[in-house]
Amino acid sequence: MTWSSPEPKLTVAANSPALPAGWAAKPKWDGFRAQLAVHSDGQVLLLSRQGTDMTSAFPEIREAALVHLPADTGLDGELVVWESDRLAFERLQQRLARRGASATEAARQWPAHYVVFDLLHAGGDLTRWPYQR
Template sequence: MLRSRQGTDMTAAFSEIADAALAQLPADTDTGRDGELVVWEGERLAFERLQQRLARRRGAGAAAAARAWPAHLVVFAVVRLEGADLAPWNQAAKQFYEREGRLQAPRKHVERTVGEDQEEREHKLGAWIGNQRSRAATLSPERVEQLSAIGMRWA
């Protein structure tokens, strides 16, 4: 299912995106990705075309809009993988990297973050980083790319 930030189901309006995502993931996988839908018009992003796609959510109108203005999904992060919520770990790793300039923490390092609910949380980030590195061969390419983008060095 393709949902907006507010939780609106957008699968019918952008069925080609949902189909492409499903084709890349096992059917029984509970995976969440954070990203942005974009529509190109010439060499620019056309927000108004994206809005027009949303206005034609069903049936022949949706299919015609998809042909006229194909959408693309730019994925920023994998926030849930096989049911596990990765967003807090990504936030902790990014916060550490931005402060320290590297993603190498002592095994016992604990990173404190503040969630959207304003609650402070503790993450055993040093152990988590070590575990991610040791499991590198079993991680999905998307996960490796995401961790690399926030400063993970694999060697």
């Protein structure tokens, strides 16, 4: 089955951490917004919010998706790199242009993590479901 990820919902700054009734919030990570898709044919795609394919720059994310996610799954989240006790955005930026053996070596030096905050697709489109569900 072929499907495409929806347009990402972008964050909106708030003046106060207090939320109105019925609202939810997510923390802002210091990383790259990305949608991860595992298609039924085994293809894994890691796309930036502009639709740029970042899959080959992050081979450890691709491999983890193949091992841990069922086919026909779509996620929305944030790519981050931890360095000691902080998020290292500059390491993440350095990873983006790497491919092949260079990407594999960078994954060993500065492994990326994918922080998931939305399940978009699980054998079917979930984006029309109510948030509560």
